[in-house]
Amino acid sequence: MDLSGQLSMEQQFKLKVLQEQVQGLSKEQAQEYLLEMFRQMMVKDNLVKNLLRNA
Known part of the structure; x- marks a missing residue:
């Protein structure tokens, strides 16, 4: 498992697509999106921690 912090090619592509999608958001929309992403x-x-605890 690569834990070096690097993104795979697929992840880089998804990030680029997301970048293009969020460019047109208003400040309020961007803030809502950011909060939901962090949530x-x-x-x-929490799911990962729970899985590791029960492994």
Whole structure:
């Protein structure tokens, strides 16, 4: 497993697509999007922690 912080080619592509999608957002939309993304990342972190705890 590569934990070096590098993105795969597929991840780089997805990031570029996302960059193009968010460029047209208003400030309020961008803030809402950012908060939702962080919320989802925290949920993911909790799921991983729970899986590791129960492994």
